[in-house]
Amino acid sequence: MKCGSPDRQNALQEVFAHAVLGQHPHVVRYYSAWSEDEHMLIQNEYCDGGTLEQLITENRRTLKLLSEAQLKDLLLQVSRGLKYIHSASLAHMDIKPSNIFTSRRAAIRNTDIDGSDADVVYKIGDLSHVTHVSSPRVEEGDSRFLANEILQEDYRNLPKADVFALALTMLTACGAKALPRNGEKWHAIREGKLPTVARVLSEEFQQLLKLMIHPDPVHRPSSSALSKQAILQPASKLSADSLREQLCAQKCRNALLLKELNEIQSSTAAAEPSVSYRTMTSSSGNKHNRSSGLVGKKINRSLSLAMF
Numbered sequence: 001m002k003c004g005s006p007d008r009q010n011a012l013q014e015v016f017a018h019a020v021l022g023q024h025p026h027v028v029r030y031y032s033a034w035s036e037d038e039h040m041l042i043q044n045e046y047c048d049g050g051t052l053e054q055l056i057t058e059n060r061r062t063l064k065l066l067s068e069a070q071l072k073d074l075l076l077q078v079s080r081g082l083k084y085i086h087s088a089s090l091a092h093m094d095i096k097p098s099n100i101f102t103s104r105r106a107a108i109r110n111t112d113i114d115g116s117d118a119d120v121v122y123k124i125g126d127l128s129h130v131t132h133v134s135s136p137r138v139e140e141g142d143s144r145f146l147a148n149e150i151l152q153e154d155y156r157n158l159p160k161a162d163v164f165a166l167a168l169t170m171l172t173a174c175g176a177k178a179l180p181r182n183g184e185k186w187h188a189i190r191e192g193k194l195p196t197v198a199r200v201l202s203e204e205f206q207q208l209l210k211l212m213i214h215p216d217p218v219h220r221p222s223s224s225a226l227s228k229q230a231i232l233q234p235a236s237k238l239s240a241d242s243l244r245e246q247l248c249a250q251k252c253r254n255a256l257l258l259k260e261l262n263e264i265q266s267s268t269a270a271a272e273p274s275v276s277y278r279t280m281t282s283s284s285g286n287k288h289n290r291s292s293g294l295v296g297k298k299i300n301r302s303l304s305l306a307m308f
Contacts, residue, residue, distance in 0.1 A: 010128035011040040017130035020088055026081030028101055028125035047123060049102030056097055056173055065175050065199045072205065074122055075170055076232040081124040082162055082223035086133075091158035093150075094129040094141035095165035097172055101125045133158045144179040145169065148190040149217055160217035163226070167212035174199040191215055204231050 011033070018030030029045035049055070052074075059065060066074070078100060085092055092099075103121045131137050136155045140146060147164040149157065168179060168189070175198025180186040189195060192215050194206065201209075208229065214220050226232070 011042055014127040017127035024084040026077050026123050027084060028123045047101035047103045049104045049120060051098050052100035053097035066173055068201060071173060072232045077122040078166055079223050079226035083227050086159040086223050089133050090130050091133055092130055092162050095162050095169055096142050096145045097169055099126040143181045157217035160220045163212050163220045163223060167209050170209060171195055171197055
């Protein structure tokens with residue numbers, strides 16, 4: 001990109017954003033930048049899986065769709081990347097499939113809630129539209145993923161505009177037809193109506209995506225809240241708090257069972273008949289011919305014990 005061109009300004013914007021952000025597993029890593037032959041060059045991390053857009057295009061060609069488990073993993077990973085960006089008081093402002101990169105080379109293997117292994121790492125790239133939330137300089141991104149409040153120049157909730165764009169990115173990955181750039185369908189989405197998708201989604205997942213495109217950005221979940229959503233968490237990574245709650249509940253159940261056991265044992269002991277002993281004299285009256293023993297001696301008896 002030539003010096004002084006708009007593209008060069010975007011490149012400098014990206015360099016500045018990387019300088020502020022540093023390194024995160026779900027943000028494409030920046031290495032260096034330099035000017036050469038009137039061109040601005042940026043060296044970033046190589047992502048060997050290409051972009052999410054390329055993956056979606058290939059899936060359409062082969063009539064394949066990501067499973068809901070894979071979609072949830074995608075949403076969780078990108079949410080974590082956005083959370084990191086937003087924690088620096090920055091907003092990406094151009095989240096879309098072509099700006100989500102994939103890597104299989106250093107894959108993080110998980111077992112998600114549906115039992116499938118996650119072998120792709122998703123990373124947010126192209127930071128050329130990044131802006132500071134307290135002093136924004138907003139350059140509108142792709143209109144297909146643009147939140148309505150940005151079009152109205154309402155910049156009070158810029159991170160929530162990223163959440164809106166992420167929801168539409170997810171819907172594209174779910175097999176939605178080409179998103180409109182304008183017109184009635186464009187406005188219908190901004191009114192909170194989910195576009196039709198090819199993948200059948202669970203009700204709870206649909207409701208989460210619908211909340212992410214809520215017309216009022218205040219009601220959309222933050223990237224931090226998304227990264228903690230229970231339905232996105234793999235079973236192998238239950239929070240420590242959740243495990244502690246389960247342990248406490250089990251201890252309470254055990255205490256109740258022990259109390260019931262003690263009560264049963266006490267009532268059983270109280271109901272047992274007492275055994276009496278006496279001295280028996282022979283019918284001959286000979287006091288040397290006496291024997292002592294239990295009443296009913298020589299009678300066959302059975303013994304029953306109840307074990308608890």
